[in-house]
Amino acid sequence: MADPRDTHEDILLAPIEHTGPGFYWAVAFLSLLILWGAIAYSIQFTEGLGVTGLHQPVGWGFYVTNFVFFIGISHAGTLISAILRLSKAEWRRPITRMAEVITCMVIFIGAGQILVDLGRPDRMLNVLRHGRYQSPLLWDATSISAYLTASLTYLYLPMIPDIAILRDRLGKRKLLYSVLALGWTGTEHQHRVLNRAIAIMAVLVIPIAVSVHSVVSFVFSMTLQPSWHSTIFGPYFVVGAIFSGIAGLILTMIIFRKAYKLHYYLKPIHFRYLGQLLLIMSLLWFYFTFAEYLTGYYGAEPEEMKVFWAKFTGPFWPFFWSMVLCNFVVPLACLASLKRHTVGKVMIASAAIVVGMWLERFIIVVPTLSFPRLPFPEGVYLPTWVEWGETAGSFGLFALFYLLFTKFFPIISIWEIREGRETSLKEVEERIVSYLPGEVEEKT
Amino acid sequence: MEHQPPVSDRLVRTLQWVWLGVAFLLVGSIVLWIVGLIRAAWKLDDVLSASVGISIVAIPVFLVFMGVVFYVFWGIALHGRGRED
Numbered sequence: 001m002a003d004p005r006d007t008h009e010d011i012l013l014a015p016i017e018h019t020g021p022g023f024y025w026a027v028a029f030l031s032l033l034i035l036w037g038a039i040a041y042s043i044q045f046t047e048g049l050g051v052t053g054l055h056q057p058v059g060w061g062f063y064v065t066n067f068v069f070f071i072g073i074s075h076a077g078t079l080i081s082a083i084l085r086l087s088k089a090e091w092r093r094p095i096t097r098m099a100e101v102i103t104c105m106v107i108f109i110g111a112g113q114i115l116v117d118l119g120r121p122d123r124m125l126n127v128l129r130h131g132r133y134q135s136p137l138l139w140d141a142t143s144i145s146a147y148l149t150a151s152l153t154y155l156y157l158p159m160i161p162d163i164a165i166l167r168d169r170l171g172k173r174k175l176l177y178s179v180l181a182l183g184w185t186g187t188e189h190q191h192r193v194l195n196r197a198i199a200i201m202a203v204l205v206i207p208i209a210v211s212v213h214s215v216v217s218f219v220f221s222m223t224l225q226p227s228w229h230s231t232i233f234g235p236y237f238v239v240g241a242i243f244s245g246i247a248g249l250i251l252t253m254i255i256f257r258k259a260y261k262l263h264y265y266l267k268p269i270h271f272r273y274l275g276q277l278l279l280i281m282s283l284l285w286f287y288f289t290f291a292e293y294l295t296g297y298y299g300a301e302p303e304e305m306k307v308f309w310a311k312f313t314g315p316f317w318p319f320f321w322s323m324v325l326c327n328f329v330v331p332l333a334c335l336a337s338l339k340r341h342t343v344g345k346v347m348i349a350s351a352a353i354v355v356g357m358w359l360e361r362f363i364i365v366v367p368t369l370s371f372p373r374l375p376f377p378e379g380v381y382l383p384t385w386v387e388w389g390e391t392a393g394s395f396g397l398f399a400l401f402y403l404l405f406t407k408f409f410p411i412i413s414i415w416e417i418r419e420g421r422e423t424s425l426k427e428v429e430e431r432i433v434s435y436l437p438g439e440v441e442e443k444t
Numbered sequence: 445m446e447h448q449p450p451v452s453d454r455l456v457r458t459l460q461w462v463w464l465g466v467a468f469l470l471v472g473s474i475v476l477w478i479v480g481l482i483r484a485a486w487k488l489d490d491v492l493s494a495s496v497g498i499s500i501v502a503i504p505v506f507l508v509f510m511g512v513v514f515y516v517f518w519g520i521a522l523h524g525r526g527r528e529d
Contacts, residue, residue, distance in 0.1 A: 131481050133495040138481075142502050145474050149509050157516060174451045179459040182521040193519030197512050204508060 008264050012410045015260050017170065019407065022259065030400040037393010040386040041116060049119040053383040057376040058369045062387040063117035066394055068361040069244070070110030071144070071216055072237070073354075076245030076252075077103030078151045079209040082202040088431070090424055091273055093416045094265040098256065099249050100155040101411070105401045107148045109394050116390055136218040147212045154201045160184050160194060161415035173408070213241040220364065226303040227296060227368045236288040243281040243327070244357035247350040250274050252402070254347050256411055265412050268343055275334075275341040278349060282331040289324075306371040315380055316367050319359050326356025464517050471510045475503055 015023075044051050054061050077099035084092035115121045131138045164184035167177035184190060217237035220228040230236075250271065257266040296304050311320040330352035334345040366381050405411075478499050485495040 128477060130484065132490060133481055133485065133498050134491050139498065142478065142498065146502065146505050146509075149471060149474070149506065153509055153513060160516075160520065175456070175459075178451050178456045179463060182460060182517065183456075184520060189523070190520050193516060197516045197519075200508075200512055204505070208505065 009414055011261060011264060012412050012414055015406050016408065026403055027400065030396040033392045033396025034400065036389040037396065040389030044386050051384060052386050053381055055379060057372045058366060058379055058381040060365050060369060061381050062383050062391055063113045065362045065365050066391055067110050067113035068216055069358050070106045070113065072213060072241035072244045072357065073248045074103045074106045074110060075209055075213065075241040076249040078154050078205045079242065080245060080249065082205045085202045090420060090428060091270060093420045094412045095270060097413045098252055098411055101402060101405055102248060102252060103151045104155050105398050107144065107151060109398045111144055136215065136222045139215045140219060143212045143215045147208050150201065150205045150208050154205055157194060157198050157201060158413055159409060161186065162410050162413060165414055210238055213237045224373065225368050226373055227307040230292060232288065232292060236292060239284050239288055240357060240360060243285050244353060246274060246278050246281060247353035250346055250350040251354060262412065271343045271346045272341040275346040276338060278331060279335040282328055286328045303373045307367050310367050310371055311363060316363060319363050323356050323359040323363055326352040327360065460521055467513050468510060471506050475506050478502055
């Protein structure tokens with residue numbers, strides 16, 4: 001049998017074998033962001049939440065916005081990867097690992113926002129000791145734990161053959177790679193076990209991912225607050241999460257394609273296909289947004305209308321209209337012509353969507369609290385440098401975790417690319433033939 | 445390229461068991477936590493149905509994760525080496 005090793009595989013191992021100055025510059029920059037976040041948090045920890053812009057009635061601001069945003073971005077990975085895997089989309093092969101890593105990293109960062117928002121993180125223990133399942137917050141804790149466990153498993157399983165390659169080919173971290181490779185030698189039996197386990201996890205992960213963002217939406221929609229009490233919040237949040245997740249994935253792909261010279265693996269066709277998905281999600285997002293606001297407007301309930309006009313023409317108009325611009329107008333302008341999806345256009349659309357989806361989360365969380373149904377005084381939320389610092393630190397932490405991962409493991413699945421070359425070409429041909437009209441073989 | 449001395453098989457196998465143990469500990473703790481919440485709801489007569497309803501879905505999901513991890517460990521690490529069939 002010919003050596004299955006692709007001569008370009010060295011490109012995938014290069015970031016693990018060698019460390020260039022760019023890595024150290026990136027780590028230094030991200031460390032500065034994290035330091036800013038750490039200083040901000042330490043001040044908040046000692047002085048209390050009074051140093052932030054959070055007050056009555058706006059008790060949720062940047063932290064809860066970040067929580068919803070990061071958990072949304074987490075849908076980049078496991079869900080998209082699982083759907084592409086189950087639908088046998090062959091173009092998924094260089095993408096899935098990157099997507100799965102995003103998920104695992106951002107779930108940690110997203111869940112951490114709640115600890116930061118608590119002000120007194122030790123009170124988290126109260127949830128563990130005296131939690132009540134009537135609260136959607138506890139549904140959140142349970143579904144996020146399930147999603148994190150599933151995502152870690154789903155990331156690790158397809159990595160086993162690649163870790164074995166690292167164990168056999170690299171001269172360093174032998175112990176780490178030997179332990180994690182689980183004695184993989186690539187026998188048929190091992191392949192069968194692994195493929196079966198990955199298939200089970202792919203099926204399991206999809207409903208769990210959908211449940212996570214539905215439950216995140218329930219934290220808002222189970223209340224009777226204006227603009228929150230909506231039956232479509234579950235699917236609206238899930239659509240938004242997949243939308244922002246794809247955009248986050250594309251941006252990550254573009255950054256690492258340039259930094260690690262992965263042009264051979266991440267081709268324009270991948271960006272074209274992801275761009276098409278992005279366009280579909282943009283239209284879907286617009287449909288849900290339109291339906292959500294039209295229903296509220298038509299009902300014209302006075303408390304609801306206060307929040308509605310605050311978003312459309314009141315103090316929140318710049319955020320609302322920037323959101324529409326970033327999530328709908330820019331993507332449509334960049335991606336409407338399906339044949340002209342260049343990497344640059346897809347990147348512009350993705351960057352706009354990441355910003356737009358963060359604004360969307362902000363627009364959902366803050367205006368409703370600023371105009372509460374109960375007779376509290378109204379109030380506008382102005383974040384202080386503490387919240388900005390914590391937000392910058394969170395993004396920095398995510399990027400640093402991701403960067404460190406790429407120094408230990410290949411960011412593109414080596415064995416899945418090999419498998420694509422060796423077996424999938426024939427398998428796809430047979431599958432296409434089976435779709436076409438012809439004799440039907442009945443299986444009983 | 446730097447070269448390290450060969451790693452002891454025994455050490456690797458021990459650490460793999462520890463790795464599996466940590467995974468089980470994590471999932472087991474979550475399951476125990478959920479069971480604890482049902483117990484608290486029952487003792488306080490505090491809408492037991494909500495706790496039971498959610499747990500009926502959540503606990504099996506975590507158990508399936510544990511099953512998949514064990515299946516992979518058993519199939520690849522314990523019985524997979526050198527087995528060609």
